[in-house]
Amino acid sequence: MRILENESMAIYSSFRIGGNAKRVCFPETREELVSLIRELRMNGEKYAVFGNCSNVLFPDEGYDGTLILTTDLVDVLVYGNVIVADCGATMNKLSIVASRNSLKGMECLYGIPGTVGGGIAMNAGAYGGTISDYIIGVSVxxxxxxxKELSKEDMEFEYRNTVVLKKGYIVLGGRFMLEEGNEEEIRQLMDKNMNSRKTKQPLSYPSAGSFFKRPEGYFAGALIEGAGLKGYRIGGAQVSELHAGFIINVGDATAKDVKRLSEYVVRHVKKEFGVTLEREVRFFGID
Ligand SMILES: Cc1cc2nc3c(=O)[nH]c(=O)nc-3n(C[C@H](O)[C@H](O)[C@H](O)COP(=O)(O)OP(=O)(O)OC[C@H]3O[C@@H](n4cnc5c(N)ncnc54)[C@H](O)[C@@H]3O)c2cc1C
Incomplete structure (x- = not known):
């Protein structure tokens, strides 16, 4: 297992923001991950588990604990129509493996830059589908x-929320039952989704994707744009000109810049439309 001391969290965060963590560990097997967590718990040491850090804002001040990143835990195995994926495998890998085995259902995940564990924890989704659609079991x-092996019902999947986030469980891996399809058609849908991301999302800037959840009956981006906030900037953080639902790092943004900008956006959208935007991005160690 790789263990790095006094390591920058910004390197790993898709926002490219965050101070140093006391230690960053990369377990390579489920057993290593479990024993590491059990040991840290037994010693009363602080730790936190993340995947690809594509939906998190790390604090500028750093973290006086162990950051466990699952990205070296990458197996995706196929048994007929069932796929078993480790928590650290990327959702891209999951959808590619599915497509190569002519299994459909994971196309919507293609292009979401997170891991299976992060995707399951957040119930990630796009283009009308979510990771929960084809799940038959989650090991936590x-x-x-x-x-424990949790069933789909045990997972309490909601819009961008699950029992994993509510109870602080750790996802070790997930099992998916997919439908047989045509490899060429599956691939075409994946490419269509990816191309749509490339034209509609500000992918050349660091970000954590859509910053806010979709409020019932609205689109966060449209509300933010309607409030005249497209391009609004605080420090190095900016409301994207291309997609107002994204807050991007346009140069040396701090976590404080992002936090202040997000609060400004929430205030102005509330004032303009009476809608309260809720954050989708997870603030870690930030009040
Ligand atoms: C450009 C861009 C586009 C995006 N598009 C989408 C999109 O279309 N749809 C969408 O839903 N999201 C999108 N996201 C957000 C993000 O990719 C997803 O939320 C993804 O599921 C996060 O996975 P991760 O591995 O990066 O999780 P992290 O950011 O590492 O963690 C997110 C949360 O999950 C928890 N977590 C991570 N791994 C585990 C685990 N093994 N066990 C328990 N908890 C865990 C963390 O503690 C944290 O609370 C986008 C982000 C970016 C940067």
């Missing part, structure tokens, strides 16, 4: 240190 480490 509970807050009490027990390994």
């Amino acid at each position: 480490l509970t807050d009490e240190g027990e390994i």
